[in-house]
Structures are given as structure tokens and as C-alpha cells.
Amino acid sequence: MMKLISRILAVAGKYQRNIRLAFLFSFLKSMFAKAPIGLGFIALTAFYNNTMTTDLCIIIGAGMLLSIVLQALSQNIADRLQSASGYWIFSDMRMDLGAHLRKMPMGYFTEGNIGKISSVLSTDMVFIEENCMSVIADMMSHIFSEIIMIIFMFFINIYLGIVTTIIVVVIILIAKGMERDALKDSSIRQNQSETLTDAVLDFVEGIGIIKTYNLLGDKSKELSDNFKETCRVSIQFEENHTPWQRILNIIYGMGAVIILSLSLYLYSQDMMEVPYLIGVLLFVFDLLGPIKALYSQSTRLTVMNSCMDRIEEVFQEQQLSDNGKDILPETYDGAEVQFDDVSFAYDEKVVLHNISFNLDKNNMLALVGPSGGGKSTIASLLTRFWDVNKGKIQIRGKDIRDIKLSQLMDQISVVFQRVYLFQDTIYNNISMGRPDASEEEVMEAAKKARCYDFIMSLPEGFQTIIGEGGATLSGGEKQRISIARCILKDAPIIILDEATASVDADNESYIQEAISELCVGKTLIVIAHRLNTIRNADKILVIAGGEIAQSGTHDELVKEDGIYKEFVSVRENTQGWNRNLKNQSA
Numbered sequence: 001m002m003k004l005i006s007r008i009l010a011v012a013g014k015y016q017r018n019i020r021l022a023f024l025f026s027f028l029k030s031m032f033a034k035a036p037i038g039l040g041f042i043a044l045t046a047f048y049n050n051t052m053t054t055d056l057c058i059i060i061g062a063g064m065l066l067s068i069v070l071q072a073l074s075q076n077i078a079d080r081l082q083s084a085s086g087y088w089i090f091s092d093m094r095m096d097l098g099a100h101l102r103k104m105p106m107g108y109f110t111e112g113n114i115g116k117i118s119s120v121l122s123t124d125m126v127f128i129e130e131n132c133m134s135v136i137a138d139m140m141s142h143i144f145s146e147i148i149m150i151i152f153m154f155f156i157n158i159y160l161g162i163v164t165t166i167i168v169v170v171i172i173l174i175a176k177g178m179e180r181d182a183l184k185d186s187s188i189r190q191n192q193s194e195t196l197t198d199a200v201l202d203f204v205e206g207i208g209i210i211k212t213y214n215l216l217g218d219k220s221k222e223l224s225d226n227f228k229e230t231c232r233v234s235i236q237f238e239e240n241h242t243p244w245q246r247i248l249n250i251i252y253g254m255g256a257v258i259i260l261s262l263s264l265y266l267y268s269q270d271m272m273e274v275p276y277l278i279g280v281l282l283f284v285f286d287l288l289g290p291i292k293a294l295y296s297q298s299t300r301l302t303v304m305n306s307c308m309d310r311i312e313e314v315f316q317e318q319q320l321s322d323n324g325k326d327i328l329p330e331t332y333d334g335a336e337v338q339f340d341d342v343s344f345a346y347d348e349k350v351v352l353h354n355i356s357f358n359l360d361k362n363n364m365l366a367l368v369g370p371s372g373g374g375k376s377t378i379a380s381l382l383t384r385f386w387d388v389n390k391g392k393i394q395i396r397g398k399d400i401r402d403i404k405l406s407q408l409m410d411q412i413s414v415v416f417q418r419v420y421l422f423q424d425t426i427y428n429n430i431s432m433g434r435p436d437a438s439e440e441e442v443m444e445a446a447k448k449a450r451c452y453d454f455i456m457s458l459p460e461g462f463q464t465i466i467g468e469g470g471a472t473l474s475g476g477e478k479q480r481i482s483i484a485r486c487i488l489k490d491a492p493i494i495i496l497d498e499a500t501a502s503v504d505a506d507n508e509s510y511i512q513e514a515i516s517e518l519c520v521g522k523t524l525i526v527i528a529h530r531l532n533t534i535r536n537a538d539k540i541l542v543i544a545g546g547e548i549a550q551s552g553t554h555d556e557l558v559k560e561d562g563i564y565k566e567f568v569s570v571r572e573n574t575q576g577w578n579r580n581l582k583n584q585s586a
């Protein structure tokens with residue numbers, strides 16, 4: 001419980017002062033709330049001793065009224081200070097998380113963490129944001145109230161004070177066990193919520209495949225099993241928690257009875273006066289009220305603690321270092337891109353071994369080879385989607401880790417096979433390649449990427465919104481828009497993941513023309529599948545099993561027995577097949 005408070009304070013940053021101030025007002029509120037009990041005792045004693053006067057009556061009445069007003073006032077100030085801080089803290093935390101995620105290696109997003117990120121942002125943060133401040137305010141008020149009650153009992157009689165303290169300590173110890181258990185169950189519940197988020201995302205993203213492969217029944221069942229499991233885990237959580245609450249309730253009752261019996265005993269031994277006994281009789285069931293209220297919040301507290309665990313887990317993920325200070329030279333006599341003895345592993349799995357090659361400015365390098373050989377990984381290392389484990393990668397003689405990530409990204413454009421366009425206008429989708437580009441430059445890029453005509457044929461032209469609720473474009477059209485974006489960016493190095501799936505002939509020739517425009521005067525790394533592209537490369541690397549199996553030009557490699565020769569003959573046969581099929585259909 002105190003752990004949660006210190007965790008919230010730790011993340012509160014500049015709002016810590018407000019929260020601490022709110023604690024002070026919570027304390028005052030508790031004092032004013034309990035003041036009528038003290039005044040009640042004074043009144044009882046005065047009646048008992050026959051010393052009650054009109055003045056004292058008025059003072060006690062006014063004191064009670066004043067304590068009610070001051071209690072409401074302190075509560076109001078504490079609530080305002082705390083709830084505003086809560087929303088600010090979590091708004092800042094979301095920004096920090098965004099900044100943190102921006103610095104994570106791309107690998108983090110592709111390794112099944114999307115469900116976790118969404119559930120941290122949507123479930124965990126929202127839950128804490130909505131609950132934490134009210135819960136902390138309540139908790140502080142209950143803790144202070146209980147302390148005031150104990151002090152009060154010491155004031156009435158030292159033995160009563162000691163026994164009340166012991167009972168409260170026993171309750172705290174039992175509640176600790178309950179918290180430990182609940183924390184374990186709660187993390188099971190949170191993990192299940194993450195699994196469910198993953199399953200829902202998977203279902204929604206894969207709906208096309210699911211339908212075409214007639215898997216709707218199976219996948220829907222998987223999803224509904226997941227919902228049932230989530231339901232089961234939540235019920236289990238409540239069921240495991242209820243017996244603890246019952247035990248605590250019994251102990252609250254027993255505690256009150258013990259205090260009551262002790263008071264009667266003390267009275268019978270002349271160790272306590274009548275007004276105090278009456279006072280204890282009146283308030284005994286209120287004595288453990290605050291601690292009872294405190295632990296009735298424990299379910300929410302536990303869930304919050306495990307939400308905080310998961311938020312911290314994401315924050316603790318290693319960021320990609322971005323401390324580089326070197327500036328890339330405009331011109332350089334050596335290689336534009338150089339891999340020097342590079343090895344790389346995804347976690348434990350080593351997928352690249354001692355890769356070394358040079359690529360000169362404005363030259364084209366083709367990466368070819370069997371699937372899973374490591375071609376995409378080589379390209380990803382150049383963009384620092386991950387960092388190498390051994391060796392180094394240089395651009396114009398500078399280790400890419402020694403230059404700022406933003407400068408590195410300015411140097412490279414990537415044309416992915418899978419195009420992603422934002423739900424925005426076509427214009428904005430292109431201009432994000434270079435946000436300060438003029439309208440003419442955007443149009444020019446669209447013309448070079450062979451997409452100007454089809455964009456202009458749309459009713460809204462460049463202002464057409466793409467995506468949900470907007471225009472639907474073919475795969476080839478989207479690809480050309482993404483190429484226009486790259487053309488506008490005008491980075492000197494292009495990484496091109498050539499499409500394996502064939503698009504229709506018209507689109508294919510437009511895409512080829514767009515790519516040719518993009519590549520003029522650039523240094524190119526192409527993950528190549530088309531024989532024509534490969535033949536034009538200045539250098540070909542055959543990547544197999546994470547190593548460079550062969551390297552050379554097309555003419556050199558076809559003369560060697562090896563993977564490349566086989567690869568070319570397979571490609572030629574397929575192209576022959578394609579030609580025959582086209583001729584037959586013509």
C-alpha cells in the first residue's frame with residue numbers, strides 16, 4: 001500500500017509538491033472529522049461531573065459545527081490538489097511513454113509487443129489515472145483517521161491504547177498476506193488481458209486471410225475462448241479475494257469486542273471513569289472503521305500496483321542509444337556504405353555472421369539468396385532498426401551509432417514491400433517525406449512517381465483522404481504514393497525491398513518507372529527478386545545462412561557453380577513460363 005504511494009510519488013515529478021500538500025489537507029480533514037468525538041467526550045465528562053454550563057454547551061456546539069465546515073473545506077482542497085495532479089501526471093507519463101517508444105528499436109514492435117503496448121496505454125494507464133488519486137486520497141485519510149483514533153485511545157487509557165495498537169498491527173499483517181496473494185492473481189489477470197488484446201488485434205488484422213481460408217469459425221472460437229478465459233480469470237480473482245475479506249471482517253468484529261471487554265474490565269477495576277466507558281461504548285465500532293475502509297480498497301490497490309508494474313516494464317525496455325555527435329561529411333573519398341565484420345542475433349538466435357562489404361556512392365548492391373538467409377536483416381541494420389552485436393556499419397566513414405538517429409534517417413529512404421499510408425490526405429501522405437516542401441515539389445514528386453494522373457482523376461484530387469471512410473486505392477497505387485514520398489525526401493541512400501508478389505502488368509511497369517526515377521543518382525541496396533534488377537547491379541551479394549556465400553557481378557557469378565547460378569536458372573525458367581502463359585492468353 002505504502003509502496004503504491006511511493007511509486008506514484010516517484011512518477012509524480014513536478015506534481016509531487018501538490019500531492020504532499022494534499023496529504024497535509026487529508027490529515028487536517030481526518031482531524032476535523034474526528035473532532036466531534038473528542039468534543040462528545042468533553043460533553044459527557046461535563047454532564048457526568050455536573051459541570052456543564054450554557055457557555056460550554058455553546059462552545060461544544062460551535063466547535064462541532066466548525067469542525068464539519070473545516071472538514072469539508074480541507075477535503076475539497078485535498079481533492080482538488082490530488083485529482084488535478086493525477087490527470088497531469090498521467091498526461092505527462094503518456095508523453096514520456098511516447099518519447100520512450102520512439103527511441104525503441106523497431107524489433108521491439110515486431111516481436112509481439114503491440115498487444116502489451118496497447119493494453120498498457122489503454123487499460124493500465126486509464127485505470128490508474130481514474131483511480132489512483134481518489135484511492136490515495138481515501139487511503140491517506142483512513143490512515144490518518146486510524147492514527148488519531150489510536151492516539152485517542154491512549155489518551156483515554158494506556159492499556160486500551162496498547163491493545164488497539166496490537167489489533168491494528170494484526171489486521172495489517174493479515175492484510176499484507178491478502179495483498180501478496182491478490183498481487184499474484186492480479187498479474188495473471190493483467191497478462192490474460194494482454195493475451196486478449198493480442199488475439200483481438202490478430203483477428204482484426206488477419207480478417208482477410210481468415211475469410212479467404214475459411215477460418216472464420218475456428219478463429220472466432222479461439223477469440224471467444226479467449227474472452228471466456230478472461231472472464232474465468234476475473235471471477236477467480238474475485239473468488240480468491242473474498243475469503244480474505246471475510247477473515248478481516250471477523251477480526252474487525254473480534255477487535256471491537258476485545259476493546260469493549262477490556263474497557264468494562266478497566267471500569268470494574270476502577271481504572272476508568274464512567275464518561276470514558278460510555279464514550280468507548282459509543283465509539284468502539286467506529287474505532288477500527290478507518291482501517292476497515294482502508295483494506296476494502298485493497299483490490300483496487302493491487303490492480304493498480306500490477307498496472308504500475310507493467311507500465312514500468314515498458315519504460316525499462318532498453319532504448320536505442322542516440323548519443324552520436326559526429327556529422328556526416330557531404331563528400332567522402334571512400335565507400336558510401338561499409339559493413340565491417342558485422343554479426344547479429346535476434347535474442348539468442350545468430351542470423352548474420354561476419355558480414356563485410358563496401359558499396360560505393362551511386363552504385364547499386366543487390367542482395368539475393370534463399371528465404372531466411374538474412375537479406376532483410378542486413379537492410380534493417382543499416383537503418384538501425386536494430387544495432388549490430390559485433391563489428392560496425394559505416395556511412396561515409398562514420399559509424400552509424402556515432403551520428404544522430406535523425407541525421408541517419410535523413411540519409412536513407414526505404415521502399416517497403418508492405419506499404420503503409422496514413423489516414424490522411426494524399427497530399428499529406430506525400431509531403432511527410434519532406435514537410436517543408438512546396439506544393440510544386442509535391443506535385444513534381446507525384447509526377448515522377450507516376451501517380452499524378454490517377455490522383456488528379458479522383459474527385460478530391462490531392463485532398464482525397466486515404467483509408468477508412470476515404471478512398472480505397474490498389475496496392476500498386478499505394479506503392480507509387482509511397483515512392484513519391486521517397487522521391488520528395490530525396491535521401492542519398494535507398495533501400496528497396498522488391499515486391500515478390502506480382503501486381504498487374506500496368507501497375508508493375510508504372511512502379512518500375514517510379515522506382516527508376518527514385519533511384520537516379522542514388523546509392524542503392526536492393527533486396528532483389530527480379531532478374532532484370534539483379535543483372536543491372538554493380539555488385540551482387542548472395543546471402544545464405546547468414547553469410548555471404550558469393551559476391552560479384554552477374555557476369556562473374558553465372559560462371560561460378562553455386563547458389564547464384566541455380567537461382568538464375570530457376571528465375572529464367574519461371575520467366576519463360578510467364579512469357580508462354582502470356583502468349584497463350586493473348
Ligand SMILES: Nc1ncnc2c1ncn2[C@@H]1O[C@H](COP(=O)(O)OP(=O)(O)OP(=O)(O)O)[C@@H](O)[C@H]1O
Nearest residue numbers: 107110111346351370371372373374375376377378
Ligand atoms: N524479428 C525477428 N525476430 C527473430 N527472428 C527473426 C526476426 N526477423 C527475422 N528473423 C529470422 O532471421 C533470419 C533471417 O531473416 P531475414 O528476414 O533477414 O531473411 P531474408 O533473407 O530477408 O528472408 P526473406 O527473403 O524470406 O524475406 C530468419 O531465420 C528469420 O526467421
